[in-house]
Amino acid sequence: RSKSMVLGELSRLSRPCSPQDQEKPLKAGWLKRQRSIMKNWQLRWFVLRSEALYFYKDQDESKAQGCIPLQGSQVNEVSAHQDEPGRHLFEIVPGAGEKDRSNTGHESFLLMANSQSDMEEWVRAIRRAIWAPLVFGQHLQAIMSYESQCGPQRVVPVLVEMCASFIREQGLKEEGLFRAPGQTNHVRELQDVFDRGKIPVFDSTDVHTVASLLKLYIRELPEPIIPFSKYTQFLSCAQLLSKDKETAITELSKQVKSLPQVNYNLLKYICFLDEVQLQSIDNKMSVQNLATVFGPNILRPRVEDPVTMME
Template identity: 90%
Template sequence: RSKSMVLGELTRVSRPCSPLDHEKALKAGWLKRQRSIMKNWQLRWFVLRTEALYFYKDQDESKAQGCIPLQGSQVNEVPANQDEPGRHLFEIVPEKDRTGISHESFLLMASSQSDMEEWVRAIRRAIWAPLGGVFGQHLEETMLYESQCGPQRLVPVLVEQCVCFIRENGLKEEGLFRAPGQTNHVRELQDAFDRGEKPVFDSTDVHTVASLLKLYIRELPEPIIPFSKYTQFLSCAQLLTKDKEMGITELGKQVKSLPQVNYNLLEYICFLDEVQSHSNENKMSVQNLATVFGPNILRPRVEDPVTMME
């Protein structure tokens, strides 16, 4: 296992450690970092941004104590040590410098396994985003990036690939979109797409592919129906219960007013109509599909149980 290094002790991390004020935090929370000389652990408040992972002495501090540059780096989970149970470690391995020398890695400790896994995924996403990361990226950005790298598509490659696979292999699969896929395999596929790869689904379980599609839609920073359209669409739903014909007309107007990329994605995942047409076999009625997909298609900016039920 490569050793960690004291942040800020070497010139490699002596670059300015002040993030831009307008730069949005991708994730924040408490982590312990290991110092290289004393080998002791320091609890610090970490903030993940696009280019680097910044750390602060306290949550309210405005000036970072240091930062870990992310460009070209890798992040890996460190296997659990039986002699030291309860340590949830991961490391950030910097890129080699121009002389080809590998620097020591930064060793960090999370409070739980799930917290560690969330940090690893978030940091990987930040590293891969400039390379065409998919999950957690705005739909418009993904479509723009993919249009520059290949043939013009209406929806992201991931969505197209998932839907085609489900059409061919799983429309009659019981519990489609309700039964969970294999968590580890979903994560592997997610990481592969974020790296710009196009993994083949040949031997993949259809529930895993369905879970991957749901995860992509759920992690969009803004739902398929934008936050700005939420109240209008909710009003359509209420109007449908009073006057179905008028409600359908108004709903049509609202759908056509969506941004083009959102409209294309919404239209594409309406293959769910094919899924419910096989509900005798897959047990996924319109109501079941609405329960699964509804919150991922239409949700308010600030969620609460009452609005979610509406």
């Protein structure tokens, strides 16, 4: 009986284990998994691919011991038991279709990371594999193309539109707007909702949380609003402003108009920040303060070092 149960577990985990060698792993690293029969922990090398999370006895192994299917699944952070603090746990819950095929009921796959940050990275990466395309960390052109297929045509991502609208209505006079941090857990919850392709409700949300969400979205763009290829030209315009303002503004206008359309639209849209600085007597966010907050996320080089950061 024990042998058949163990074989059943291996069968459940091993069914789709045929990773495509040519596919680049999305993430890899050591995790502990809890075996469903013995409830003990087993250290394994995990490799995340688009269709499943594979695990190996050693990182040099070429044949996977088993894998956890991802299609239709959910991944959740799990609070450690009060008697066992310091455990960084998360679970993968099979989707309805997966549960029907494997007869595993509501049983989930429990995993343990080495640290809180490592656990959060794994959860994020797995969600990316399950829900792709995401909103956060997605190229601007890709998210605009995706959203255009799912609803009315927009000039900027729905997240940006919602955040700007909420801030306009609720928080233009809020002191420290865009500087004071929002509620970290709530920001992460809202991020997850958007990444699942759903639209959250901001009604009772703190304005600093919405502002932090908008900053996070802009910061996580794989390429900034001003593309890497334009970095030198825009920086030159900025340096020219102190020498020949008229020429610099002319050149800056030329560079702005040369941006890809989706980048131009987003840059133009977030210029609602002008409305923020008009209320700087109340919110204490002058042009200079806003530039300090947003500048590095709008314009940054492909490779950052101390020299380019100072520039």
